[in-house]
Amino acid sequence: MASLTSSIHRLTATPTYLTIALGAGLVTWQxxxxxxxxxxxxxxxxxxxxxxxIPHGALDxxxxxxxxxRSGHRFSLVRFLARYLLTMAVYALAWYLFPALSLLLFLVMSAFHFGEADIERVPATPAWTLTRLLAGSWVLAFILLTHVVQVTPVLQRITQDHALTLAIWALAVNQASAVLIGGGVLTSLAFAVAYAINPVAMDYPRLVRLALVLALGYGLPLLLAxxxxxxxxxxxxxxxxxxxxLRQRRPDTLTAGQIWLKSLPFTALALVSLGLFVWWWQQYxxxxxxxxxxxxxxxxxxxxxxxxMHGMHQQVAGAPKRSATLHKPTRH
Known part of the structure; x- marks a missing residue:
């Protein structure tokens, strides 16, 4: 009974199982x-x-x-918001001047961001950094190349039929199997090399759950995938x-629910900004x-x-960099 209770607790404490259940339900419905x-x-x-x-980004x-x-620096909310808004303004200008390059930058940075979250708690070495970039790129490519019919018109509208961008996309679509298989092999090799250089404890069941989420999305429309x-x-x-x-220095005062509640003000601000954007579009x-x-x-x-998030992941990876011993992975 104790073992069953422990298993149930681990299951309910891992919200990604709910994602898998939701995906399975949607696939069955379809x-x-x-x-x-x-x-x-x-x-x-x-x-x-x-x-x-949106809430996970509203905790920035x-x-x-x-x-x-943790870095021994002073924090100023005003300075943080100013830097945040300045980054947005510069990137908006880049989109206006160099739309194709701005799209490429966004895809590359998003790929690394995804890989950084999927393969966490590894040292910030060149081998592991490359592995994260390749892993995130493969995930992004898998989602896009398995939904070509829906992605292509969206890409045409976003790039305003930019010839070079669409030519590269058409090449990737024509060689989709080679891209995905080759990318998977390359990512696996990079992972093996990175692990050989800097071995760390990996939560392989967590990676299996990621594979299940991607597999379920394969048979669903792009929006759901x-x-x-x-x-x-x-x-x-x-x-x-x-x-x-956030709770490492104050484990008794910050629950997961409290942290989610702390995201609501900036989540609301994002929604208001989106509403203002829609209003501006309709009016002007x-x-x-x-x-x-x-x-x-x-x-x-x-x-x-x-x-x-990159700054946070670097801090989280600090323990592996300071010690050669394997660490126990956290469960997600």
């Missing part, structure tokens, strides 16, 4: 009905986005404050890493295609978040 209704897709994506996706000020304290990965996996594992990071730019504008808006609030 198999039975032929398709998941569009309104259901929107509802599920909205719950994942606003329940965990707390993460940066903790990183500053990306929602399952971003909101149902990436944001949840990031939330748990953030939870451990309703003849413009809203999808590229929305994508740029989301990229602007994402880019500074990537820097904050």
């Amino acid at each position: 198999a039975a009905a032929g398709t998941v209704p569009w309104l259901v897709q929107i509802l599920v994506f909205g719950i994942l986005l606003f329940g965990s996706g 000020h707390l993460i940066n404050q903790e990183t500053a304290l 990306f929602g399952l990965y971003f909101g149902g996996w990436h944001a949840l594992v990031s939330f748990q890493t953030i939870h451990g990071y 730019a309703h003849t413009w295609d809203p999808l590229p504008l929305l994508f740029v808006f989301l990229s602007l609030i994402t880019l500074p978040h990537l820097g904050v």
Whole structure:
């Protein structure tokens, strides 16, 4: 009985199992009905986005404050917000002047960000850094190249039919199997080399759960596939890493629920900003295609978040860098 209770506790304490259950339910629905209704897709994506996706980024000020304290620096909320907004402004200008390069920058940084969260608590060595970049790139490529029919028109609208970008995409689509198989082999080799140089304890069941999330998304529409990965996996594992990071010095005062509540003010600010953006578009730019504008808006609030999370992951990886002994992995 004690063993069963312990197993149940571990299961319920791992929210990514809920993502797998949700994905399995959606796949079953689609198999039975032929398709998941569009309104259901929107509802599920909205719950994942606003329940965990945006909130995990709305903790950046707390993460940066903790990183500053651990680094022996003073933290200023005003200075943090000013730097955050300046980053967004510079990136917005880059989108205006160099849209194709800005898209490439966003994809590369997002790939590394995903890999950094998926393969956490490893030393910041060149081998592990390359492994994270390759792993995140493979995940991103898998989601995109298994939903070509839906991705292609979105890419055309975002890039405004940029010839070189679409030519590269067409080449990737034509060689999709080679890209995914070759990328998987290259990532595995990089992982093996990084592990041989700097061995660390890996939570392999966690990687299996990631594979299940991606596999379930393979048979679902793009919106659900990306929602399952971003909101149902990436944001949840990031939330748990953030939870451990923030409560390390005060374990009795910060629960996971309290940390989520602390994200609500900036989550609300993001929603208000999105509402103002929609209002501005309707009033002054309703003849413009809203999808590229929305994508740029989301990229602007994402880019500074990537820097904050990178700082946290570097701090978390500090223990492996200072010690050659294996550490016990945390469960997500």
